[in-house]
Amino acid sequence: MSALCINFVDRRIMNGGIAARVVAARLAGYRRAALGLLVAGGLLLLGSGCVTTSKKRPLPPAIAPPRVVPPSATGGEPVRPVTIPQAPAMPTLPTPAPPAPAAGVPAVGPEMGVTKLTMLVESEPAGATIVVDGRPVGKTPLRLGVPATVLGFFRDYVEIRARFIAENETEVSQTATEEFSPREKVPAVLHFTPAGVRRTVRE
Secondary structure: OHHHHHHHHHHHHHHHHHHHHHHHHHHHHHHHHHHHHHHHHHHHHHHHOOOOOOOOOOOOOOOOOOOOOOHHHHOOOOOOOOOOOOOOOOOOOOOOOOOOOOOOOOEEOOOOOEEEEEEEEEEOOOOOEEEEOOEEEEEOOEEEEEEEEOOOEEOOOEEEEEEEOOOOOOOOOEEEEEEEOOOOEOOOEEEEEOOEEEEEOOO
């Protein structure tokens, strides 16, 4: 009975060793097959260009700039400098002078809202000396320009005198005075006589 048990155990051991060798052989075959597949796949990738190797490509050689040879070295004519013609300058147009104002038309002065109106100053007899604010300006008849507003009023207070100088011992020198305020309009004509002054309203 004991001999039979021993034989049975020995056979089991032998069968187990044989099975282990078979399994090991099969695993080794699988490993070789897998390694072969990996190598074949890598070769295919390298052939198709999908895998980039670490080898660096050489850089292209630098292109040297062309060497300029002076004309004397080549025996040619000397190089003459070229001058680029400039565009002609635009002519400067003269600034037209402002037209002179017509008679009775106010001319705009340098100050905002200030114009200059002209009035005719005459006298009877003619030749009276006209004095404006203490300053002689001429003899009648004459045209006198005074500062005025755009509405035709005097800009400031103005005093105009006409002096009639005696020509002989029988006559007496006389002076007629007319004063204007900023509330009054500049007249068109101012007529002096030894007896007084007459204004003509501007139309």
